[in-house]
Amino acid sequence: MTEPMPLPLNGVTVIDLSHVYNGPYAAFLMAMAGARVIKVEPLTGEHLRSRGDMGGAALPFAMLNSNKQAVTLNLKTDEGRDLLRQMVARADILIENFSPGVMDRLGVGATALQEINPRLIYASSSGYGKAGPYRDYPAMDLVMQAMSGLMDVTGFPDQPPVKAGGAVCDFSAGVHLYGAVMTALYERERTGRGRVVEVAMQDAIYASLASNLGMHFASKGTGPSRTGNRHGGLGISPYNVYRCADGYAVINAPGDHHFRAILKVIGRDDLIGDERYATRSARVANMNEVDDILEAWTSAQQKQLVADLMLQASVPCSAVRGLSEVILDENMHARGSLQWVDHPDLGPAVLPHSPLRFEGSDLVPLQPSARLGADNQAVYGDWLGLGEMQVAALHGKGVI
Numbered sequence: 001m002t003e004p005m006p007l008p009l010n011g012v013t014v015i016d017l018s019h020v021y022n023g024p025y026a027a028f029l030m031a032m033a034g035a036r037v038i039k040v041e042p043l044t045g046e047h048l049r050s051r052g053d054m055g056g057a058a059l060p061f062a063m064l065n066s067n068k069q070a071v072t073l074n075l076k077t078d079e080g081r082d083l084l085r086q087m088v089a090r091a092d093i094l095i096e097n098f099s100p101g102v103m104d105r106l107g108v109g110a111t112a113l114q115e116i117n118p119r120l121i122y123a124s125s126s127g128y129g130k131a132g133p134y135r136d137y138p139a140m141d142l143v144m145q146a147m148s149g150l151m152d153v154t155g156f157p158d159q160p161p162v163k164a165g166g167a168v169c170d171f172s173a174g175v176h177l178y179g180a181v182m183t184a185l186y187e188r189e190r191t192g193r194g195r196v197v198e199v200a201m202q203d204a205i206y207a208s209l210a211s212n213l214g215m216h217f218a219s220k221g222t223g224p225s226r227t228g229n230r231h232g233g234l235g236i237s238p239y240n241v242y243r244c245a246d247g248y249a250v251i252n253a254p255g256d257h258h259f260r261a262i263l264k265v266i267g268r269d270d271l272i273g274d275e276r277y278a279t280r281s282a283r284v285a286n287m288n289e290v291d292d293i294l295e296a297w298t299s300a301q302q303k304q305l306v307a308d309l310m311l312q313a314s315v316p317c318s319a320v321r322g323l324s325e326v327i328l329d330e331n332m333h334a335r336g337s338l339q340w341v342d343h344p345d346l347g348p349a350v351l352p353h354s355p356l357r358f359e360g361s362d363l364v365p366l367q368p369s370a371r372l373g374a375d376n377q378a379v380y381g382d383w384l385g386l387g388e389m390q391v392a393a394l395h396g397k398g399v400i
Contacts, residue, residue: 004360004361004362005358005360005361006034006361007033007034007358007361007364008033008034008358008361009030009033009034009035010034010035011034012030012034012035012036012092012093012185013035013036013037013038013090013091013092013093014027014030014031014035014036014037014038014091014092014093014094014095015038015040015084015087015088015091015093015094015095016037016038016039016040016068016095017040017094017095017096017098018046018095018096018097018125019041019046019047019048019097020046020047020048020097020170021048021060021064021141021167021170021171021174022097022125022170022171022173022174022177022199022201023095023096023097023125023174023177024039024046024048024064024065024174025064025170025171025174025175025178026095026123026125026174026175026177026178026181027039027068027095028064028065028066028067028068028354029174029175029178029354029356030093030178030181031066031067031068031364032066032067032353032354032356032363032364033354033356033358034361034364035092035093036069037067037068037069038068038069038071038087038091038375038379039065039068039069039070039071039370040071040072040073040084040087041070041071041072041073041372041373042072042073042074042075043072043074043398043400045072045372048060048061048064049061049372058345058346059346059349061369062343062345062346062349062351062368062369063351063352064369065369065370066341066351066366066367066368066369067364067366067367068369068370069370069374069375069378069379070369070370070371070372070373070374070375071373071375071376071379071380071400072372072373072376072400073399073400074398074399074400075106075108076106077397077398077399079394079397079399080399080400081106081107081108083380083384083394083399083400084108085108085113085116086384087379087383087384088108088113088116088117088120089116089117090383090384091117091120092119092120092121092185093120093121093123093181093185094113094120094121094122094123095123095124095125095177095181096123096124096125097124097125097126098124098126099126099136099138100124100126100129100130100135100136101136103124110122110124110196114194114196117194118193118194119188119192119193119194120194121181121184121185121188121194121195121196121197122194122195122196122197123177123180123181123184123196123197123198123199124196124197124198124199125173125174125177125198125199125200125201126139126198126200126201127139127140127143127144127200127201127202128200128201128202129198129200129202129203130198134202139201139202141167141168141169141170141201142163144169144170144201144202144205145163145164145168145169145205146161146163147202148169148201148202148205148206148209149209149212150164150168150169150205150208150209151163151164152225152226153209153212153225153226153227153232154226155226155228156226156228157224157225157226157227157228159226161226168205168208169201169204169205170201172201172204172205172208173199173200173201173204173205175204176199176203176204177197177199180197180198180199181197183197184197209232211231211232211233211235212225212232212233214233214235215232215233215234215235218233228240229241229250230287234284234287235280235284236252236253236254236280236284237253237280237283237284237286237287237290237291238251238252238253238259238262238283238287238290238291238294239251239252239253239254240291240294241320242291242294242295242298242299242306243295243298243299244298244299244301244302244303244306244319245299245300245301245302245303246302246303247303247319247320248303248319248320249298249303249306249307249310249317249318249319249320250317250318250320251294251298251306251310251315251316251317252315252316252317253283253315253316254280254316255280256278256279256280258314258315258316259277259283260272261313261314261315262294262310262313262315263277264313265309265310265313265315266293266294266297267297268293268297271293276289277290303319303320304319306319307319327350328350336353336363337352337353337355338350338351338352338353339351339352339353339366341366341368342368343368343369344368344371345368345371351366351368353366373400376391376395376400377391380394380400
């Protein structure tokens, strides 16, 4: 039996100073790829951890901080900054998503840290980037959805704009940040030198508006900004959410052969060849009629039956599922993408693994997110080599 290959980031050490979603997610992906990730938090815990007492934030924190060592560090003290410098001297990557300039004002910005370790990859993420007129604007996912145009294209044309249900700007930035760091890590293998990389949330989400921007360009700005559940560029039909007897299902027919298959499923073979529906452009011109034809059938069916029949005919389709269904998804559990974990604070909980798969290597076993400062001794003592009395003294002075 062939031994599994080491994971790609085995032996890489990451210092994760980030908080909430985008930075922690990038660092989580690195941990799942085999890196040692040390999560550095202020003495009161990072922002997401401190939201847990209001309910609802404890699970997201657990989702993004599996397989990380947890330490506390007061960067407002000289000794705290010195400890960070000692860690950076032994690390490969540092991730932070403070407002631009915060790390420099503390004396531990990219330039200062790369003087200590020229091989360090220093990664930062912010709302608008380190340069430009918006540099100092505060940004959270909701704000970025509005600023980026994402909110304006979400919802129905005769109703107010709506935010996307998920924190898409944050996580898009996190994935891009992971990509930037990995690109710099590849470069370092060739040059031996680190690099500073950054990702702005505003930049990271723009490309997701491709369909909407396409319609805006083609219509010279006269097309509707919000198209409900229809295609953002109004270029495909059917493409919508259809009412069923017990909920809703989505159906998408990007090709003419898909629509012919749909007609067979719903028993409307008589419409095959009808010039009003024979081509995509014809269906787009008659999309209200197309939607009426489909919903006349779906409204009498169970949503899962609609999905099953359409998928059997190779038509892109899904029932609109609730979170209670999604967290038990058999495909994601079979792949190990979702796993039941006995979390010390949450009890039995479903947590995600990385979407990235490295063939030939086993998945890293999920380790529950650690309690605040749980690994202070392991990192400052065992890794940096400080004695027990030194670690205790740092604790007594409020440095850790």
